[in-house]
Amino acid sequence: MRIILLGPPGAGKGTVAELLTVRHGIKQISTGDILRSEVKNGTELGTAAEGYMRRGELVPDSLILKIMENRFLEEDCRKGFILDGFPRTILQAQSLKTILAGLSMKIDAVVNLEASDDLILRRLTSRRTCSNPGCQAIYNIYTKPPKVEGICDRCGSPTIQRDDETPEAIRQRLATYQEKTAPLIDYYKNDPAFLSIPSLTPEPVADEIARLVSERSR
Numbered sequence: 286m287r288i289i290l291l292g293p294p295g296a297g298k299g300t301v302a303e304l305l306t307v308r309h310g311i312k313q314i315s316t317g318d319i320l321r322s323e324v325k326n327g328t329e330l331g332t333a334a335e336g337y338m339r340r341g342e343l344v345p346d347s348l349i350l351k352i353m354e355n356r357f358l359e360e361d362c363r364k365g366f367i368l369d370g371f372p373r374t375i376l377q378a379q380s381l382k383t384i385l386a387g388l389s390m391k392i393d394a395v396v397n398l399e400a401s402d403d404l405i406l407r408r409l410t411s412r413r414t415c416s417n418p419g420c421q422a423i424y425n426i427y428t429k430p431p432k433v434e435g436i437c438d439r440c441g442s443p444t445i446q447r448d449d450e451t452p453e454a455i456r457q458r459l460a461t462y463q464e465k466t467a468p469l470i471d472y473y474k475n476d477p478a479f480l481s482i483p484s485l486t487p488e489p490v491a492d493e494i495a496r497l498v499s500e501r502s503r
């Protein structure tokens with residue numbers, strides 16, 4: 286099963302991806318998580334990406350494509366993958382198409398999660414994320430708090446607010462989304478694999494994705 290998750294920041298891409306990973310045993314590939322881990326480890330890529338991320342801008346396509354060009358050849362993608370946060374520009378979508386065609390792989394579902402700006406603001410200011418780069422579990426102080434406040438249920442590391450969760454960065458991320466990423470809806474909307482769905486609760490979204498994929502595989 287190969288899935289692309291689209292949607293504005295805070296629409297719930299990471300949350301739905303975690304659920305699909307548990308249900309179907311497929312790998313979540315989050316370019317945001319990869320970049321945050323590179324920043325934390327102080328790598329060359331992390332140093333180049335850090336400023337863009339803190340300001341709520343996109344990291345340049347060339348850096349992202351360098352991460353992604355050989356990613357699908359790795360063993361953990363054999364059963365499929367969920368792309369969370371990639372592609373994010375038309376150029377990235379075109380490059381993805383070329384990469385996958387070269388590997389004779391096809392995408393089973395392109396899912397756009399719909400969320401209003403109000404909902405996004407509420408979710409992002411109340412989100413907490415596991416600080417362990419190898420875990421990065423997602424919580425919400427209202428809708429999905431960890432069992433012990435401030436501690437990740439999965440690995441016991443502290444949960445934190447991300448550097449890009451300030452009101453200014455969130456506003457910039459929404460503007461960047463409208464300018465650079467929302468045009469992907471038009472890019473994919475005539476594809477039979479495309480589905481746009483309100484991000485209300487994660488379970489029905491995961492059910493709809495499974496239904497679409499099984500319908501298309503018949």
Ligand code: AP5
Pocket residue numbers: 292293294295296297298299300301315316317318320337338339341342343344345346349369370371372373377408409411412413423424425426428429449458484485486487
């Ligand atoms: P990235 O990490 O991808 O951030 P994002 O797209 O802005 O998305 P988020 O992770 O903030 O939100 P989400 O949709 O995953 O929501 P979540 O599930 O956490 O990217 C960060 C930065 O990296 C970018 O700004 C950019 O600089 C750079 N970058 C990454 N990829 C790039 C690319 N391809 N090209 C260029 N630059 C790139 O949910 C949010 C909260 O809501 C949580 O608290 C959750 O518990 C709660 N919630 C979610 N769903 C529900 C629900 N249904 N009901 C109730 N609560 C819910």
